[in-house]
Amino acid sequence: MTDSIESDLDVILKSSQDKSHELTSSELYTVTHSFLPTCPQSVRTKAYVVLSALCQRLRGDAGVDTNLQDDKGTHVVYRAFESVVTLLLSDSVEHEILAAISFLAALFEVDWRAAALIFQKDGVLEAITDALDLFDTSAYISQAVAHLFAQASGHKSCRAIISSEVGWLERKSRQTSDPVLRASAAVALVKLSKGMRADAMEVGGLQEKDSVSGDEELVRLMKGLIVEEHDTSSLGDAVEGLAYLSTDPRVKEMLADDSSFLSRLFSLVPRKKGASAATPDTPGTSPIFGTVVIITNLCAYKPHLSEEEAQMAKLRKMAKTPAGAAKSGQSDGEDPLEDDEHVRRRGQKLIASGALDALTAAVRATDSRAVRLAAGKALLNLIEDKDNRGKVLQAGGAKALMTIIRDLLPALSSTAQESKMLQLTGAEIEPIQALAKLAITASPVQVFGPNEDALYDAIRPFSVMLMHPSSNLLQRFEALMALTNLSSQSAEAGTRIARVDRLLNKVELLMLEDHILVRRAATELMCNLVAGSEEVFNRYGGEKTSAAKSKLQVLVAMCDVDDLPTRLAASGALATLAAHPTACQNLLELQRERGRVLPILGQLIDPSIIPPSDVVDDEGSLSSEAQPDPGLVHRGVVCIRNFFLNFEDPATQKEIAVEADRIGITRALVGVVKSSAGDSPVLRPTAEALKWLLSSGIAITG
Template sequence: MSESIEGELDVILKNSRDKSHELSAKNISILVHAFLPMYAQSVRTKAYVVLSAVCQGLRETTTHAEQQGNDAAQAIYKTFKSLVTSLLSDTSEDEILAALSFLAALFEVDWQSAALIFLKEGVLEIISDIVDLHDSSDQIAQAVAHLLSQASGHKTCRAIVSSEQVTWLERKSRQTSDPAVRASAAVALVKLSKGARADSAEVGGQHEQTSSAEDEELVRLMKGLVADRHDTSSLADAVEGLAYLSTDPRIKEVLADDASFLSRLFSSVPRRKGPTAPTTEIPTASPVFGIVVIITNLCAYRPRLGEEEAQIAKLRKMAKAPAGSAKAGQNDGEDPLGDDEHVRRRGRKLVASGAVDALVAAVRATDSRAVRLAVGKALLNLIEDKDNRGKVLQAGGAKALITIIRDLLPASSSAGQGSKIPQLDASEIEPIQALAKLAITASPVQVFGPNEGALFDAIRPLSVMLMHPSSNLLQRFEALMALTNLSSQSAEAGTRISRVDGLLNRVELLILEEHTLVRRAATELVCNLVAGSEDVFDRFGGEKSPAARSKLQVIVAMCDVDDLPTRLAASGALATLLTSPAACENLWELQRERGRALSILGQLIDPNIVPPSEVESDDSRGLQEQADSGLVHRGVVCLRNFFINFEDPATQKEIAAEVDGVGITRALVNAVKSSTGDSPVLRPTAEALKWLLSSGIAITG
């Protein structure tokens, strides 16, 4: 029988791709009956695929954009409503079961059209009659509970569920003869309870907190169903219920503290080894999605809000607080169990119980987009704690993220490049951010393996995160840091990064960012790229042009900021650039135009040098400061390179006079005096002093 209906489903699927082919009454009947529990799981899985294709085809028959909303749902509703309502009123248990099972499945595939059938006048009353007439049938009871569970996930349907039906669900959730019925009823109660609280919150009212004990009782029930290795039929329902309940910080703590439960839960994710192709699964047809959601909920951090966002959130809470409430101004209403420290502790417990193995296995087991995005979010949350990163790498977390990202980003036209930033939403950027965090704190070999091609493949997603309009400042900072690490691996990596369309333009803007860490990261990336890419070397001053001189001016300015790491990176880039005669000419022109360039170089060696323009001012910046050895080394190399690239005697004398006039000669002499015999500063300093001496400057001291 299963083979016969599978063949019929294949025919319907094939016909659904032909827009001119109309769905016959026979086709509709076959599809509706294909969800009967009497059929094998493979049949019902295929039925989901066919139903999804049929619904998509019906949506596409609405040709105008304005008809894509409610009219599309109406088209699906009209296709199935007559048969479904007719079967619900039938006297045969199998026919009733077919209608209930199909309507529950339709909620999963296209909830708007399913809701129209569920809300149709008289349907809910018929369902109540079915419960009364077939009270002894466990199959009917489970189908009704499952349908009410699906409907209760949507506000409009939840609003019409009667108190009698809630009472029936409570009774079924307490019975012990059939665990599957018990689980389905419990999930429906969870959705009704959670939904009611969410509905109250939307209108700014208070919801009663009397459901705490009920929630904990439901958690105990569902944990027991997960732990029962002898009955797996109710596992999916139990996992779905826990996925809903695990948004509550109290429940998160209860679940995270039970290591044996977590191990049992994670072992339910199927393990695939080798190159076996994953399968696209309907998330609710398998516990995989629910397990990933539970992990994500348990390790989810509160959103990081900026000052303005935090103030708006506070005002909203105050507006929703009851008038005269004493608590309104006393606290922010946040549960302390949801703070960062509790999240970190839960994350470590998850990792210790095998959560990362389960997440990696989920990516291998299914190519469901919903599952993979949830895995990316979960890994991002776990990786937030640096103590977890090594364990995530050991478990194959980086490879799982690379697999997820590869599916999210369309193939580019050429390796390491992309002419257009792909359209991604915030959730699709999260797996890239997780990979970036790993690439920041571990060596590229640990993250991407010994194959350099994998490292090159990572350049594009990191570049996308850096340039994407939806990325926040933290994501851009982490993209910069990760790309800096990659660029340090080889000249080829640096060249590929520099050739990503639009990347250098974005980096140049971020060098001027007010946020110190972002500015520093952008400067460090440029420092690496200048050393590893001829194109970037020329762009930032290595060639003689007004544009290159302008970019060189930015690098010189970064040598004068208050942040030491930024100055180290900028002066390192400048030392490399000044090996080019063209860059030296650009710098000399900047000195002539603004009179500051040489003073900035001098302050790298001796921070107490005061530029001529500031001698008469009250600005005593840097007086009595200690020189940083890294800046001193870079500063003397910059000056030495700058000096030796001028051959015209007249120009040499002019430069030497300017240098001596701002106190650089004295600074170089002091650098020699304060250096030890093996210091790398000695040789370039001696060469710089020799050049000054040959240019007519007297060296004393």
């Protein structure tokens, strides 16, 4: 019998791809009756796939994008299933009524807007409650109704009509003879409670923080179901209920402090693909999704807002505050259980109980986009604590993140697909950010393994995060740092990074960013690309164009900022570029135009070269009394040596030599010789620069 139903479902699935095919009454009967609790799990799993395909096809027939939940598409799906549901509910046979209720609950998981329209139709709720009276001894009917209410309670449009059944749900959540019914009823109550509270807050009603005491009993109930029960249905409902409740700070602490519960919860995630009832389109059909959501909620940090964002949030909160709330003394302060230290400790408890293995297993076990995005967010939160990063790598976290990212960024073959890639949401960027954090603090071999292809595969997502319009400044900074680490591995990595469309333009723009860390990271990446990519080297140093000269001017300016790492990176890039005659010609033109190139290069060697009158300490410029940095000295000497040796025209040589001596570069080079040890690598380029000055008619004294 099972084989026959699965075969029929396969036929329906195949025909769903044919736009000219219309669902027959027998096909509708097969689909609606495949969700009966008496059907094997394999049948119900396949039925979810078929129902999802049918809904997508129906929305496609409406002439709309199947990913959009528009009114037109919703009504097409509604019309396809409404009549069969109402017909079955009007039957007097338990089997048929049970099929209608089970199917409607499944439709909520696949296309909730259409399901909500059916649920809200006049007479539907009455028929369902009549079934409870008619079959009051039927466990199947009670379980199906409780599960349906649990699904519908997650949606605002359905909560108002379900609220009349709260009494029945409360009674069923307290009984102990049927754990499946108990769990489903409890989930419905949780969703109703949380949902109605959220609805009230939208119009300035109840405050979320005052609600926990009424939920503690439900938390204990669901924890008990997970720890003590082994029925798959009750486990799934209990996990889903806790996923809703775990948004509350005090519930988070309750769960995080119970290591035996956490271990049992994490054991529900199968360790290999195919060991779960979850399907790609219905993550709620197994405990996997709920478990990952609980982990995510427990380790979620508050968003770090800029001053402007914090002010806007405060204004929005004031607008929603009920009249008289301030007078009554209600506090608008943040819950201390949500501060970074509490979140960090909860993350450590999660890891100690096996959360990392559960997250990586969840990514392997299902193709569900929702599960994978939730896992990516959880890993990002856990990686926020640097002490956890090594443990994440050991648990296979980097590999799991790459799996998630490959799902988000499929192989591209056209400009249109590239454009679609940049439409990723903020949540879809989070797995990339998590991988970037790992790539910043660990060697690429530790993160990506010995296979260079895995390292190259990471270039694209990091580039996407860098250039994506919704990325924040922190994400761009971390993308720059991650790409810098990758570019340091090989010339091939640098070349591949440089060839990413529009990336160099973005990096050059960020080199002028006001934020010192972002500016530094962009300059360090450009330094690596200049040294590792022939194309970037030529872009800056091999072209006699105004664009190339402007780029050199930016690098020279970066050698004069009040940030040592930025100056080291910029001067390192200049030292490499100055080996090319064309770059030196462009630098000479800049010197003639602005008179700043030689003084800035000289100041790398000796900060006293620029007169004190040109220095404003309070504004971040360099002090003439600053001690020379060995790294800057070496880079400055190489820059000047290369600059000197790339001119053969005697008149030009004389011009440069006289100006360098006037500025104090000769004295600075002599000082390097005096202060350097005999085996110092800076001595040779210094001696070559002094020899060039001597041959150009400059007297060397001291």
